[in-house]
Amino acid sequence: MHPAAWLVWATCAGLVTFTTTDPFYLSMIVAVAWFVYAAQRIPGPMARSFRVFAIAGLVTMAVRTALVFFGTVDASSVAFAALEGARLATLLVVFGTFNAVTDPFGVVRLAPRRFHEPALAAALALSIAPRTIAMVGQVREAQRMRGLRTAGWRTLPALAVPVLETGMDEAVTLAESMDARGHGRGRRSRYRPARWSTGAVVMTVCALVAAAVFMVAAFTGRGGLHPSTFPLTWPDAEPVLLATIALLAVPGVLPRQKADG
Amino acid sequence: MSDHALRFEDVRFRYPDTSRDALTEVTLDIDEGTFALAVGPTGAGKSTLLRASNGLVPHFTGGTFRGRVTVDGRDTLEFPPRKLADAVAFVPQDPGASFVLDRVEDELAYGMENLGVDPAHMRRRVEETLDLLDIEPLRARSVRTLSGGERQRVAIAAALAAGPRILVLDEPTSQLDPQGAEHAVAALQRLVHDQGITVLLAEHRLERVAGFVDLALGFSDGHVEVGPPAEVIRRLAMGPPVARLGRLAGWDPVPLTVREARRMGAALIGDAGPPRVQVATPGPALVELRGVEVRHGDVPALRDIALTIGRGEIVAVMGRNGAGKTTLLRAIAGVHEPFRGRVTVDGHIPQPGVDTGMCPQEPESILFAETVADEVRTTLKARGLGTGPEPVLEALGIEDLAGRHPRDLSAGQRLLVATAAVAAGLAPAILLDEPTRGLDPDAKDRLVRYLRRHAADGGVAMLATHDVELAAAVATRVVMLAGGEVIADGDPGVVLGDSTVFAPQMTRAFGPGWLTPEQVAEALA
Numbered sequence: 001m002h003p004a005a006w007l008v009w010a011t012c013a014g015l016v017t018f019t020t021t022d023p024f025y026l027s028m029i030v031a032v033a034w035f036v037y038a039a040q041r042i043p044g045p046m047a048r049s050f051r052v053f054a055i056a057g058l059v060t061m062a063v064r065t066a067l068v069f070f071g072t073v074d075a076s077s078v079a080f081a082a083l084e085g086a087r088l089a090t091l092l093v094v095f096g097t098f099n100a101v102t103d104p105f106g107v108v109r110l111a112p113r114r115f116h117e118p119a120l121a122a123a124l125a126l127s128i129a130p131r132t133i134a135m136v137g138q139v140r141e142a143q144r145m146r147g148l149r150t151a152g153w154r155t156l157p158a159l160a161v162p163v164l165e166t167g168m169d170e171a172v173t174l175a176e177s178m179d180a181r182g183h184g185r186g187r188r189s190r191y192r193p194a195r196w197s198t199g200a201v202v203m204t205v206c207a208l209v210a211a212a213v214f215m216v217a218a219f220t221g222r223g224g225l226h227p228s229t230f231p232l233t234w235p236d237a238e239p240v241l242l243a244t245i246a247l248l249a250v251p252g253v254l255p256r257q258k259a260d261g
Numbered sequence: 262m263s264d265h266a267l268r269f270e271d272v273r274f275r276y277p278d279t280s281r282d283a284l285t286e287v288t289l290d291i292d293e294g295t296f297a298l299a300v301g302p303t304g305a306g307k308s309t310l311l312r313a314s315n316g317l318v319p320h321f322t323g324g325t326f327r328g329r330v331t332v333d334g335r336d337t338l339e340f341p342p343r344k345l346a347d348a349v350a351f352v353p354q355d356p357g358a359s360f361v362l363d364r365v366e367d368e369l370a371y372g373m374e375n376l377g378v379d380p381a382h383m384r385r386r387v388e389e390t391l392d393l394l395d396i397e398p399l400r401a402r403s404v405r406t407l408s409g410g411e412r413q414r415v416a417i418a419a420a421l422a423a424g425p426r427i428l429v430l431d432e433p434t435s436q437l438d439p440q441g442a443e444h445a446v447a448a449l450q451r452l453v454h455d456q457g458i459t460v461l462l463a464e465h466r467l468e469r470v471a472g473f474v475d476l477a478l479g480f481s482d483g484h485v486e487v488g489p490p491a492e493v494i495r496r497l498a499m500g501p502p503v504a505r506l507g508r509l510a511g512w513d514p515v516p517l518t519v520r521e522a523r524r525m526g527a528a529l530i531g532d533a534g535p536p537r538v539q540v541a542t543p544g545p546a547l548v549e550l551r552g553v554e555v556r557h558g559d560v561p562a563l564r565d566i567a568l569t570i571g572r573g574e575i576v577a578v579m580g581r582n583g584a585g586k587t588t589l590l591r592a593i594a595g596v597h598e599p600f601r602g603r604v605t606v607d608g609h610i611p612q613p614g615v616d617t618g619m620c621p622q623e624p625e626s627i628l629f630a631e632t633v634a635d636e637v638r639t640t641l642k643a644r645g646l647g648t649g650p651e652p653v654l655e656a657l658g659i660e661d662l663a664g665r666h667p668r669d670l671s672a673g674q675r676l677l678v679a680t681a682a683v684a685a686g687l688a689p690a691i692l693l694d695e696p697t698r699g700l701d702p703d704a705k706d707r708l709v710r711y712l713r714r715h716a717a718d719g720g721v722a723m724l725a726t727h728d729v730e731l732a733a734a735v736a737t738r739v740v741m742l743a744g745g746e747v748i749a750d751g752d753p754g755v756v757l758g759d760s761t762v763f764a765p766q767m768t769r770a771f772g773p774g775w776l777t778p779e780q781v782a783e784a785l786a
Contacts, residue, residue: 044403103363142621145594147614147686161629170358177359182346187377191370
């Protein structure tokens with residue numbers, strides 16, 4: 001699958017999420033993201049990023065809601081904060097899916113030459129989370145085989161020190177390797193640019209349509225995108241808009257990506 | 262272009278915050294089309310010199326640098342590593358950390374993309390390099406899912422693909438099985454012969470390379486002497502088993518290859534058959550596996566394994582990359598539950614750290630304390646043992662490192678420290694997963710002594726290894742795996758002697774049954 005198709009898909013799903021705080025629409029987006037993740041994830045450490053970002057989403061939502069308790073607490077403000085939090089959480093889930101279904105470095109290669117540096121920095125930063133998680137698992141098991149349990153605060157150094165130091169060493173090796181292999185010489189050519197498949201075109205168009213419909217709904221104030229919380233009312237959802245969100249599920253029914261997508 | 266591919270002129274280098282020169286007055290020339298080997302104990306300056314040859318030292322390390330290094334006529338002080346990328350490629354010791362992109366194929370193209378190589382040419386070179394290193398089937402894989410050996414081959418390929426005139430490699434075969442190592446070294450030799458490329462590599466397992474190289478750089482304490490391999494290796498008192506035999510038997514020059522050793526020794530040995538192997542009867546069973554199947558997800562990694570290992574045995578688990586060696590150790594350690602069958606240690610399901618202690622492939626992943634002694638104390642405390650760290654440090658011959666910070670040590674020393682940290686728990690079954698990277702002869706000797714002592718005290722030691730010479734020297738039994746099944750199991754003389762790939766040098770030179778230079782020297786005496 002062309003990485004640009006995924007970039008468009010994620011951007012559109014993000015835009016749709018951004019226009020609404022309606023729990024039905026948000027739930028639908030989460031369901032669609034999960035469906036796409038389940039169908040298209042690339043096996044390997046990056047596949048974990050869906051779970052990581054889903055958990056981060058839940059935490060974000062909880063924190064956002066908890067903040068209300070520092071001010072006036074009533075049902076309306078709690079509901080408002082929870083929905084705002086849910087929107088952020090949904091954005092994170094979409095982002096997690098994007099990470100799990102595409103190679104972030106493939107996306108970097110799309111960046112125009114002058115944006116190559118920041119794009120690469122971004123991709124490296126993105127890959128840190130799943131790599132660290134894999135490393136945590138590895139260190140925990142290694143310590144266990146030596147007879148050390150790593151749970152709780154007192155044993156944190158046994159886990160954190162090897163993870164952080166190895167992470168640091170790896171980062172330095174990577175920086176050296178990039179330099180030694182000519183990174184930043186200013187000339188670049190491109191190896192086997194990705195090609196567009198029919199499926200990729202279809203999913204791109206569907207994603208753009210979904211985003212467009214929600215943008216129109218947002219500008220014209222239709223579709224109950226933001227359920228009222230002052231006064232608190234039961235949210236509503238338009239079947240047409242729910243069906244529009246379903247357009248984002250198209251990548252989930254396309255043939256599974258081969259590793260060499 | 263100059264005749265000298267690589268030239269060091271009176272180079273002196275000291276890392277920041279250290280009180281000792283890592284390189285001292287190094288002067289050397291390596292001509293184009295030379296296959297050069299850097300040899301010497303760990304910490305003697307090999308990696309520093311390798312990294313100085315493309316400017317990583319001092320551009321990435323800082324420190325005090327004097328003298329001049331020129332690569333292809335360019336001064337490394339004026340040209341940072343990226344400006345030398347078209348001339349020299351470098352493969353670091355830990356190839357996994359050097360990958361920039363995700364897919365193998367893209368990783369191979371990365372260097373060429375940076376150099377602005379024309380796409381059609383790039384495509385062709387990627388295909389050629391995939392074939393040269395025998396990694397075509399890996400082309401679409403994510404580099405993060407590769408095994409250690411696969412990573413190493415991909416890293417070499419990625420360096421080569423960029424088309425450098427000089428290729429610098431730091432222990433490029435440390436994680437390769439014997440066959441893979443032979444392929445990789447043969448590929449390097451072909452580059453030297455056919456394309457006039459200059460190759461400089463550091464390697465501890467000299468039996469894999471000594472016969473191929475034209476020039477040796479012998480390191481001791483930052484000093485470098487350059488000369489023909491036989492001379493340098495003789496003076497350093499290191500070398501492959503055949504060289505060790507030559508020294509023991511007083512031959513001059515010492516042989517470097519199996520062929521030379523055979524010529525010099527065959528007549529002397531004559532018809533004296535190999536020594537009768539004293540098969541020690543193993544003690545009562547400690548580790549038992551019955552019909553064990555282990556899976557990774559849905560994929561079986563080990564099938565129908567039945568093994569009984571008695572107290573006092575030292576078992577080398579061998580087999581090509583991906584044969585299931587690590588998985589077998591993890592199953593015995595008690596961290597990977599079998600899908601079918603039963604693993605027991607001392608009659609019950611093994612409890613990691615208590616019944617078994619395993620030293621991981623990356624010793625760094627368990628080291629966290631401020632000092633070596635504290636590292637050992639942590640294990641003792643976790644196991645509720647009242648003893649001090651001294652006995653176990655002594656058992657591994659590292660009592661002098663007690664006060665050092667584990668991260669400041671060389672790779673070989675770190676492995677010994679990690680083994681001490683594992684051994685301190687007094688588990689009867691000690692498991693080592695590929696104790697190879699950075700393991701110089703001195704560290705190897707200490708490890709061997711510890712393993713023998715542990716077995717003599719009634720324990721079991723198992724090591725997954727590609728190092729046939731280590732297996733020949735220490736193992737009392739060899740278990741050979743292929744595709745997740747045991748294909749041979751028995752006395753090292755028989756199992757290794759029977760194999761063309763896994764035969765140690767003494768077997769190759771003098772026939773099955775001969776395993777170590779000491780054995781042969783004794784027969785000659």
